[in-house]
Amino acid sequence: MSAADRSFSENARAAVADPQLRRAMHHVKEGFIGKRAKAAARLPEFEVLRDAARDIKDHTLAHLDLYLERYEAQVIERGGQVHWCAGPAEARAAILDICRQAGARTVTKGKSMIGEEIDINAHLEAAGITPVETDLGEYIVQMRHERPSHIIAPAVHLTKDVIEADFRAQHRQFPADRSLSEVPELVDEARQVLRQRFLDADVGITGANFLVAETGSSIIVTNEGNGDLTQILPRVHIVIASLEKVVPTLEDAATILRVLARSATGQEFSTYTTVSTGPKRPDDVDGPEVYHVVLLDNGRSDLLDGPFREILRCIRCGACINHCPVYHTIGGHAYGSVYPGPIGAVLTPALEGIEAAADLPEASSFCGRCEAVCPMRIPLPKLLRHWRERAYDQRVTPGRLRAGIGLWAFFARRPALYGFVTGLAARLLRALGGRGGRLARLPLAGGWTRFRDLPAPEGRTFRSQWAAKKGARS
Amino acid sequence: MSGDRERVLGSLRRGLGRGQDATADTAARTAVAQRIDRRQRGPIPARSDLNPAAQVELFETMAREQAATVVHVADPDGVPAAVADYLKAANLPPRVRVAPDPALGALPWDGQPLLEISTGRAAAEDLVSLTGAFAGIAETGTLMLRSGAEHPTTLNFLPDVHIVVLRAADVVGPYEDALDRLRSHESNGGNGGNGAMPRTVNFVTGPSRTADIEQTIQLGAHGPRRLHIILIDETD
CATH class of the missing domain: 3.40.50.10420 (NagB/RpiA/CoA transferase-like)
Incomplete structure (x- = not known):
């Protein structure tokens, strides 16, 4: 399978809209998870x-x-x-x-x-x-x-x-x-x-x-x-x-x-x-x-020296796939790779290069279920993070995402400015949220608000609350 | 033929930092040799740590759970009747392909004149096979079947019905106990006495099945649709 087959976001969108796939994926969720839990408990x-x-x-x-x-x-x-x-x-x-x-x-x-x-x-x-x-x-x-x-x-x-x-x-x-x-x-x-x-x-x-x-x-x-x-x-x-x-x-x-x-x-x-x-x-x-x-x-011998050696413990049981909410939602074909799910998202960039598979490590909410059920205790979320870092370092992360991360990094390096701007944003969002406390539309966050409301912040940022609490205690 | 051997091994050695420290390399070789010689066991589930009678009971429970059927006979002489009864009850023709195992050949088949017995490997048209078993593993109700002149592997997979004769004395607790028996058998003349594994060792737990369509378990995918175990209670 080549990178040409792999327009991950398009595949995922099509998969979500496929009613036959939805019915079929239901069996994965219902079947595998309960059976594994029972066998482990026994x-x-x-x-x-x-x-x-x-x-x-x-x-x-x-x-x-x-x-x-x-x-x-x-x-x-x-x-x-x-x-x-x-x-x-x-x-x-x-x-x-x-x-x-x-x-x-x-x-x-x-x-x-x-x-x-x-x-x-x-x-x-x-x-x-x-x-x-x-x-x-x-x-x-x-x-x-x-x-x-x-x-x-x-x-x-x-x-x-x-x-x-x-x-x-x-x-x-x-x-x-x-x-x-x-x-x-x-x-x-x-x-x-x-x-x-x-x-x-x-x-x-x-x-x-x-x-x-x-x-x-x-x-x-x-x-x-x-x-x-x-x-x-x-x-x-x-x-x-x-x-x-x-x-x-x-x-x-x-x-x-x-x-x-x-x-x-x-x-x-x-x-x-x-x-x-x-x-x-x-x-x-x-x-x-x-x-x-x-x-x-x-390509496996190249993985021995480095953080990805742990993926070679994999015994291909499929437990990480069976427990992955992303896999449940889009099925295996959307990944466009031989190995789907969390294991595939870590293994594919290792076998084919991160340039060819930069989307795959993004296909995770980092919920951690894959690591929790992996019989070989492979730290899959950690390895996914490694790939995301490499993708960023090698400039294969898409431009908009890079810009966003760059902007965040700019503020994160300047704590006073960060505190000021996030405080301002929190107050602004609260005002925009109105009495319902929810935002139905938000510029730059359309990807979120198109499908659900964004709960508006309740007021002050975590950092300012933390500072206040610390001050009160000492 | 092995054109990439040095390339692949070279890459592995580089990845592992070999050739930099002679002492470490020697230690690694020693560790590997020792590990293989010691055949160290991992954690063994306590569930099969039982007396022999209870192990047989556990074997039976676990095998039934995996959809095998089990009957008991007091001694080997009871096997032919048990085979005939099973086929009759299952409405199957009284025709059996029997493994060329002297222990099975010595059974009193004359007592079952209606049973048609032939001996050898399985062919496509054989509906029912009968073989011995090298061991039974109580932990999961698993049979250990060892290939050899007296046990062709095709008998385990081609026929629709596989009948297995297992002596209660050959039931062990965990897989590791069965492996010990196997090694000791191979070192004592099993395969020319060189200790090598037989061509095939099958661990069989219940009849063939698949869940490839909608996660629905269906028996009889490609291998036997039924697995019937005749347990010989006699312990000598």
């Missing part, structure tokens, strides 16, 4: 586990080069191959190469955000290879030529009537008069269609929730079982993963797994947690014959 050790999970990742990131070397050695020892890729182009080349060598015509895919990051589907298609998304949500958005609007619930922006219409248009093999308005019918139809695709595929691509340095294993977590059919039926299994997915041991993975599902979907544990190590063994009667890991950097 496990007395939840907060301790969050600390432990954070510490595991901090330790791993501080030794990331060494753990990746160890991981690579183990993969090779078990008969697999590791492809180190600096950026999306290298990762795509590695994947295409493997697919060509396998003579692949169709490729099944488990859900992978790295797949989105490197836009692998478009490149497979261009090479004459058909990619088939097998996660139900991903299958639906692929059918619609859309992007996932959420990292764990790709089709959360859609309602079932929309999906029914898509299935009717695409699945011509079924009778036109079939009943298809209920969720079980839709799931069953997708199951039937995808079953044959699983059996036909030459190559299966999955992501990874963890890479384990100790054993050279990759771990995926799913509920549908699609990631498993994707990797055990074709001859070739390709794992695509970014560098920071590595953890030292299986025990470390177990600790983080205890907070992952609870934070994501509110489940005690996801239905399928699968640990895959190398290709099938000589005695095995099924499983892939070849096992590749495509290991993607894409």
Whole structure:
């Protein structure tokens, strides 16, 4: 996705006006938040586990080069191959190469955000290879030529009537008069269609929730079982993963797994947690014959030295997205980036540069819910503030905003003048507010007053009241 | 093939300030080696810290909560009848694809002449599979299934119905206890005795599901629509 797709304020405005999206987003708010709270409350050790999970990742990131070397050695020892890729182009080349060598015509895919990051589907298609998304949500958005609007619930922006219409248009093999308005019918139809695709595929691509340095294993977590059919039926299994997915041991993975599902979907544990190590063994009667890991950097190694290292703790549970009032209001597509929500607003500028994504760190009210629910205790608001500062320093903040901040800074540096001017403004606004104490229209603040009244100040500024109180006490 | 290896590792090393202080670099190597050797456990939830009988009970409760069904048999000889009964009650054809596991092969299938038994990996048309389980994890009602000659992984995912035979003696408390068992099994000849992991270890908690449409949970997305666990109570 390029910066051209990203007119954030226009996207957001359109999203707010979309009634279908409003109905769909209602499910996010109602579903995820309550489920997570319940799951967290049920496990007395939840907060301790969050600390432990954070510490595991901090330790791993501080030794990331060494753990990746160890991981690579183990993969090779078990008969697999590791492809180190600096950026999306290298990762795509590695994947295409493997697919060509396998003579692949169709490729099944488990859900992978790295797949989105490197836009692998478009490149497979261009090479004459058909990619088939097998996660139900991903299958639906692929059918619609859309992007996932959420990292764990790709089709959360859609309602079932929309999906029914898509299935009717695409699945011509079924009778036109079939009943298809209920969720079980839709799931069953997708199951039937995808079953044959699983059996036909030459190559299966999955992501990874963890890479384990100790054993050279990759771990995926799913509920549908699609990631498993994707990797055990074709001859070739390709794992695509970014560098920071590595953890030292299986025990470390177990600790983080205890907070992952609870934070994501509110489940005690996801239905399928699968640990895959190398290709099938000589005695095995099924499983892939070849096992590749495509290991993607894409700017992450540059984040180790600096304030954004903490974002590399992220385990992609989606809790920050699920709890974000901005996301609830505009959905995932409006961000115009691969990763939406608070995590996306921090990660996208890191991956693509702040010039390309300066709007995203502004898409926050700093309410702090993202940090409060992040299982890895990533200080998302702090990191958003860092990006805002960098955007200002690098002059990518829009002119009007810069002017406003500049004006404020001018007064803030002159406390006496600041006190005088704000005192004057407070009295003026009180007078303008009249008896109702509310302002329906205010010059320079139309963005606020167009949608709601501004409560007028009650008189004196906080600073003058504070000074008076201090004087009275001493 | 690994053209970017040195580039990426070089960037990581720069970011971590390697090569500036030899003592610190050596300490980092030692820390990594030790961490992997020690396999230190994180905080273990107290919920599964129970006596064996209570662990089996917790396993059962948690598995049922995730929409698995559970029945008990006194000893292995009771398994074939339990399979036949389940299929009959569920109105399924009496045909089962059984894992090539000697322990399952040794069961008294002759007692169920109506059951059609075949052995091997799963094919697209297999409706019902039967496998063993390496362990049961009480903490979340999770099965640990280990791939190998005696347990093809396709049996866990392709058929509509997956029946799993689990010995109560193989139920443990937390995931970490199951990992210990796995490592000890692999070091004692499990995979040629080199201690390596099997190709696939599946942790399975209930049947397949999705909530991708309007957050409505629907069972049977791509994997089994039903997961049925036959618990062998006998402890030897």
